[in-house]
Amino acid sequence: MDGFLASLIGLFSPYLFSLAVIGTVAGVFVGSIPGLSGTMLISLCLPLTFYMQPVAAVVLLVAIYTGSITGGLISATLLRTPGTVSNVMTTLDAFPLAKKGQAQRALSLGIAASFIGSIVGWLALALLAKPLSELAIKVGTSELFALVVLAMALISSVSSGSMLKGLLMGCVGILLALPGVDPTTGVSRLTLGMWQLNGGFHILPVLIGIFAVAPILGDILDLGGKTPETQHRPSRKFLVSTGDLRRFWPNLTRSSILGTIVGILPGVGGNVASVVAYTSARAFSRKPEDFGKGSEEGIVASESANNASVGGALIPLITLGIPGSVVDVLLIGALMMHDIAPGPMLFVTNAPVAWTLVTTLLVSSVLMLITMIYATGPISRLISLPKQGILPVILIFCVIGVFATTNRIFDVWLMLGFGVFGLVFERARFPMAPLVVGFVLAPIAEKSLRSGLMGTSGNVWQFVSEPLSLALLAASAMLFVWPILKAIRSWAKDGRGGSSSDSPTD
């Protein structure tokens, strides 16, 4: 509690508070522009955080994260184009409601639901992070290895596209983490004779290449036609009453809890959370036929869940060092640049950083509410800015950001290379999330496996003899086997004259 209060008070220092305000406003703004995303902005800010204290870096990045998830609501409502993937489900009902002349009502409901979802996610984070960390310290190397395997299996199976492609990208991510000097034996491996690879791939060119350069190139490919213009001009009226909150209370609670739980799952973010909450809201609704035609319940479910997932996603990051979402991979990257390892020891070795993650989410949620109420009008005028003018500027920041941080032009070339790689593979529907999760988690998995085996002179039996690691490995195996069994059953059905569109890999 002392750590929490100290962090909260510290957050109100002029420097940190202004970073929180800048981060939230920038996040809302970028999140509201279709094609740009919070992930892209966070990637671009990573080099900037290299020059900051770790606490300040965390404040800026978490504030952007919170702001961007909500910002997408504006374009989802006014342009029928979700600002971020987390707002796809919101678009289904917010835009039809806006078309009926109730844009302000749709935005107000979304803002209120986003705030409540954020607070529920934050509550889960604040209540669970410390106790779970204390529990996680007792986790041994075999359990940690099994946990990382489960995380990677989960991210591969739930990422967009086919599971096989997810697994392939996960392997590529692990492979990218392997070049360099082996930490256990000191042997140089997979460097191809290039001294620049002795330290392995720097995290910055990989992340900026995949999350910033690739989307920019993708946006250029998709350029064309006129930028849609909004016909609605939001005001500062906040059209949500306490009666509304009472009416939506069960939906808000259910969706926020679902969002938090989905957020806790490794690698799964707000997009999956909003789909799960939206589907369940429709199942529980008295008017399921209204969903997709301007249902207020749909907006509430989607927005509360995607915001709740932010708090949920930070729980595995703090307690186990495993990213709860793709944005968390970037947070891990920022901490790694400061030689801070997220995980169970974070509360012991870097308590201020751990508490700042918790308190910033609370403060930025309040800031997000204020920003959304007062700045939606001005932001809605800017979301139609031509992308042709924004994309080259972002490219400049990508180049300078990587060069200024690593001071090696080699890394800038790498960044461009990863940008092209990300573009081509994403167009072929190979998901990128497993790649970055694999890249970040591979060193932890390898270290756990090898130190575990060194302790038992190479006896792999310990990985299945511990009940927890056995359960985690069994769950991972199920995640691999279940889709295959499902596909075989579907094929068998097809053979008997049935029809199915299931692919063995999907």
Place this chain on the structure above:
Amino acid sequence: MSDQTARDAFLLDILLTSVLVVLGVATWIVARPIPDNAFEPLGAGFAPRTIGICLAGLGVLNLAVRFIEPRSTEAVSLFRQTRLLDCVATLLITALYVWIVSVKLMPFWLSTGLFTALSMTLLFRNVRLIPVYAGIGLALGFAIKLASSTVFYVDI
């Protein structure tokens, strides 16, 4: 999806998966074999070789699935995008910019102005506004240079 686009998408899928299979096999060959070490049973080559095998195996599986069910591919055609040339040109301009910055061929603000003018003209397809684009780039270049030298103490 038209037949031609579907065929392109299928070919892209096959091509990229084949690249991954080759990458997996190459990793398996290049990585060192497991040394006989009592204290470190796996050795530095264990992880690369294992991942190499997994990558190649999964790639072959994906290829098999795509050939059994060609229509199941979810890829989109990359080669028939109308803006593909713009994308490649932007990439080349960026590469030129990186090279100029790396060899310090001209002052940073000037190279940034040049890059912005070229890329914005290409994307907007409006030659008359080149001075405006160059002005934006020069201002941005000055601002970055100033910030890098006074705040971050980095020599660009």
